[in-house]
Amino acid sequence: MSALLDHHRLHYLHEAIRLGSVRAAAEALDINASVISRQIALLEKELGLTLVERLSRGIRATAAGALLAERFRQWQADQADTVAKLRELQGLKRGHVDIVLGEGFVSDLMSGPLGRFWQCHPDLTMAFDLAGTNEVVNAVAEDRYHIGLVFNPSADPRIRIATASRQPLCAIAPPDHALTRLGRPLRLRELADHPLGLMHASYGTRQIVALAEAAEHIALAPKLTTSSINVLRHFVKSGLGLTLLPAFSIAADLADGSLAAIPIDSRLLSSSEACVITRRGRELPHAASHLLRFLSGQMKAFKGGEAARRAGIGAAAR
Template sequence: MNLDDRWIAYLHESVLAGSVRGAADKLDINASAVSRQIAMMERQLGVQLLERHNKGVRATEAGELLLNYHHRRLADQEDTVSQIADLRSLKRGHVTLALGEGFIGLVTSSSLRRFHRDYPQISVSIETAGTNGVVRMLFEDTVHIGLVYSPPRDARLRSHVAVRQAVCAIVSPAHPLARHEGVATIRDLASHSLGQLNQSFGIRQIVGNMEQQEGVRLTTMMTTSSIAALKNFAEHCEGVTLLPAFTAAQEIAEGRLVAVPVEGQALNGHAHVISRTGRELPTASKNLLRYLISDLQTLARAG
């Protein structure tokens, strides 16, 4: 039984687009041709690969197995091409990176600046997402490397470096918490209005665990996927947000925000550089990986 890569590509595009017609439009072919090839593959394999629902189509369990194979094959192809290029002493390539928004300042001011200086012909694509989104992109092999805060423990993830970065209360200098003596407790935060990241972020998951442990429910007035919005909420709206201090390093250095330590072992999360276990990264990605590891280690020493 042979697996036709073209048929699997039709399946991949259909799931990605959410419909067979969407896949056909992207591939610039007739929708009936896409549907016919997928049906032929289903007959050959003897299983259903797509299931339809009111919003389009999604992969069945068998379909997911084929898509995982497709992602691995594409990743292996990219890695092999990169290694052949290495043998020809080329310094070209492309790196895909996914990270939490809070890492952008650190990466662009240091890692990427030095990387582009040393490897000017290697291009970089950056995606921003919450922890869950970054992990999903790694599993799907759509990115090479991820930078996340407190990723889940999963044998499919390889952590290249992890540095402790405790969650702090980030407030404006005029906020009452900025004048708090000593370390604040989570109970001290309960009487203030908070802005928090949504549940797809490792930071929010850590804070939720702390709430459960302490039996305290914080008053969350704003939920967002944007760290920039949280910092503005703290600076301009007299609110409190919970973030590692490095995510607001520039604002803290400029005196616009203050990081107040918060008591609790559960808030001692770690920043990680991760990749998918078992994937041999292309050389261009390995080169960038060295700079990212160095930056996180420097961040740990500064803290």
């Protein structure tokens, strides 16, 4: 950053915009609110631009303020990544990776790949957080996490897809269900006659189901809506109904025969993908880069279909 863009002033601006008010930023930073107001005003004077709109309750960023706040956030993340790389050059073996992922990836990740990675890198620490598809994309784009594991993300120019694998949605049923004996892929319309459990609308599985419903001019009425794949697993195992999930998300249940996955004859449901994502333009520390490559090659979610390198999420990639 140039001398004109004072680091402390940008930090105050970023926090005020992020939290929606100067007072909230002052509390978060443990500093007097008047200091933050004065520093933002000085920054506006130096740039000759209005950076925030003062509202009756709080503030709102102008286009210029939002741009500066976003660049400051990216600069902070890049600085942290640079420090991590410098430590690696010093020969330090320790490192830390923050990952945000959909619940459907947990069983796959914990069933072997993570343990094998830690055998090779025992001093590496990680933080895992679960989130819906939309939140995973936003969290990675905002540099809150190094890596995201996400199912069928929507187009977003802030994001780069490092690895993608075709993972069709299947009808998940008890192994003795009548539909498992048909010996053919199901039509989506056939599922309307059965009680269904589905994820909330912020999840990639539900979003692509909604697209398939619209394409086939039908409306599925879920008996259960949830944010938990584990809840859906028990819903089906208890004989309460069926659900729609990618097979990798219930790999352990398929292996022990407690659930069955039935293909669905739908172009849209067959085109869904499991993706490893990072923020476009971010150069990950060595530990995060190595983990990304390892998981892309070891997890079932990224082995089952047409794995491909992507430049980014967008209409052209679809």
